[in-house]
Amino acid sequence: MRIAAGRGNYSPFRLGEMASSVFLTSLWLMNDTALVDPFGRRIEYVRVSVTDRCDLRCFYCMPRGFRDFEEPEHWLSFDEIERVMAAFARLGTRRIRLTGGEPLVRQNLPDLAARLSALPGVEDISLSTNATRLAKSAEALYAGGVRRINVSLDSLKPEVFRDITAGKLEKVLAGLMAAKQAGFRPIKINMVVMGGVNDDEVGDMVDFCLEHGFTLRFIETMPMGETGREAAGHFVDLRRVKERLADRFELIPGMMPGGGPARYVRVAGTDLHIGFITPISQHFCETCNRVRLSVDGTIYTCLGNEHKLELRPRLRAGCSESDLEAAILEAIALKPERHEFRERPEKVVRFMSMTGG
Numbered sequence: 001m002r003i004a005a006g007r008g009n010y011s012p013f014r015l016g017e018m019a020s021s022v023f024l025t026s027l028w029l030m031n032d033t034a035l036v037d038p039f040g041r042r043i044e045y046v047r048v049s050v051t052d053r054c055d056l057r058c059f060y061c062m063p064r065g066f067r068d069f070e071e072p073e074h075w076l077s078f079d080e081i082e083r084v085m086a087a088f089a090r091l092g093t094r095r096i097r098l099t100g101g102e103p104l105v106r107q108n109l110p111d112l113a114a115r116l117s118a119l120p121g122v123e124d125i126s127l128s129t130n131a132t133r134l135a136k137s138a139e140a141l142y143a144g145g146v147r148r149i150n151v152s153l154d155s156l157k158p159e160v161f162r163d164i165t166a167g168k169l170e171k172v173l174a175g176l177m178a179a180k181q182a183g184f185r186p187i188k189i190n191m192v193v194m195g196g197v198n199d200d201e202v203g204d205m206v207d208f209c210l211e212h213g214f215t216l217r218f219i220e221t222m223p224m225g226e227t228g229r230e231a232a233g234h235f236v237d238l239r240r241v242k243e244r245l246a247d248r249f250e251l252i253p254g255m256m257p258g259g260g261p262a263r264y265v266r267v268a269g270t271d272l273h274i275g276f277i278t279p280i281s282q283h284f285c286e287t288c289n290r291v292r293l294s295v296d297g298t299i300y301t302c303l304g305n306e307h308k309l310e311l312r313p314r315l316r317a318g319c320s321e322s323d324l325e326a327a328i329l330e331a332i333a334l335k336p337e338r339h340e341f342r343e344r345p346e347k348v349v350r351f352m353s354m355t356g357g
């Protein structure tokens, strides 16, 4: 059953309160629930930002001296996050990615992962991290049900890494090795390619991932907030990077598990998969399958737009389960068709760290 949001389609919420939850639960039991946006896209993936704070300051994401973070009393508690994600799961969400800021800045994250991976209907829990704190928590995250990890790594040179992030490369490398040891598969490396900053390291990053059995994804800069717009000056069209790699390797079209927008190739004769995330040169909005939940309980329906719905006031006003499901449908009905990063780069005010990429 497609639960279509918007455009006046049939909605179970016209049924009685209990009837609607039973109706949805029965659909879920038949594993037949699909949350569909106004453009017919199935929304089966939610990126949950558990904090807007981070221990790094990547210049294309958060300004160096930035301190204006969300107040802790506005953070959704683990109980509230679990309740919201249970409602999303009843409506057809199957994948949850834990993000930030830096999610491992939030204490007891493995506990939250365990609670979310136990939710009926949830099939996949993954994590996006800068890995500076991963060495300490890799085992606990794995025990908590996380199986796939994406790690941001823009350089293999300590001084370049420091210039980009204001952080220490060795901490990230230690985190990566701990994740490998713990058994996460795949481990994906996210490299934001920037002209005159790290684009000379593309080949080294390929060799690094070949050596360690990691999957590599190249990402184009995006005009998210002032920092994102300033970084756009270093924009690199990833089609050029792919052409350069094709001079060195035989690249075969490939696939990788996960619900993200990367277009993959495999390097012939190896298991190395390389993904290209190209929001600017070749956007992927027509196949979008996700929304974001920010630390303060706001559903952002699109990374490149401000269409959103605040859940926290409703949660703290004691809304019922069907009210919560209705609010989620209301949010999905707001989802825009696509971003306007090229047409209106000034549009998105918030930093990437506020909704976790």
Ligand code: SF4
Binding pocket: 261, 284, 285, 288, 289, 290, 301, 302, 303, 304, 305, 336, 337, 338, 339
């Ligand atoms: S920019 Fe918006 S519509 Fe496009 S893929 Fe990202 S979230 Fe989806």
